[in-house]
Amino acid sequence: MHAEGRKKYLYKNVYKNNEYKIDGQYKVRAGFLPKKDKLKESKEQKEISVKEKIINLEEQLKKLQGEIAEKKNELENLTIECEKLINESQKKAEEIINDAQKQAEDLKEQKKKTGYEEGFDKGYYDGLEKGKNEIENNFKNLIDTLKSIVENAKTEKQKLINNAENDIVALSVDIAKKIVHQEISTKKEILVEIVKEAIKRIEDKEKIIIYANPEDIELIKSHRNEFQQIVDTDELHIMPDELLEKGECKIESNSEIIDTDLNYQFSEIKKKLLRKE
Helix, strand or coil: CCHHHHHHHHHHHHCCCCEEEECCCEEEECCCCCCHHHHCCCHHHHHHHHHHHHHHHHHHHHHHHHHHHHHHHHHHHHHHHHHHHHHHHHHHHHHHHHHHHHHHHHHHHHHHHHCCCHHHHHHHHHHHHHHHHHHHHHHHHHHHHHHHHHHHHHHHHHHHHHHHHHHHHHHHHHHHHHHHHHHHHHCHHHHHHHHHHHHHHCCCCCCEEEEECHHHHHHHHHCHHHHHHHHCCCCEEEEECCCCCCCCEEEECCCCEEECCHHHHHHHHHHHHHHHC
């Protein structure tokens, strides 16, 4: 069957039964899909809905960024206060220890001059040394506690930043996905370029089938000649697929399939960004 007759044969079979064969190798999904009137919305309603979602996501992103900045400031202030308290406590401990040592030295000299008994002096100085050691231990415990508080605050701060960054990545990818969908729905030439690039990636160009959402079919057909220049064959077929969203396409050859599912692609981008973080 020549190419033109073959093409008519393909289109004739697409709209008949629940499952259709193309040259005995391919099956096109059709009969189990919802009816068109259940899938359709007006173009204006779709565009408004997408814009509203983008605005809402952008507002969520701004709110999240504000909360992150606020929590970071709180943790930084807490860290500064704890470090300040540690420094003050260390300074105070040094002053007390120095004063105790000075008093001990002064008293020792005084007792030598006044002729106090050596046993009394030894007992007094031993008690003074014990008191000094207790002061040092108490302040050491206080400083260790404050240092632990600072380290915990820093750890919690980093956890908060990491979690917040992950949320920002996820939200930013969602916003980008909505914007791309919006661009493709309003700028039809983008879909045409996507199809061209997908065809170029196919190695076996002997026979090519382009699947697209039914609402995009006429657009794809109008650029058939441009696609044909890339594949250089009469075996180029354009067919509707209700499972594809608007702005998506699937290119199929005898041995390859390229699917431009935006949801999948953005999901992979999100995974790579989160792994990098």
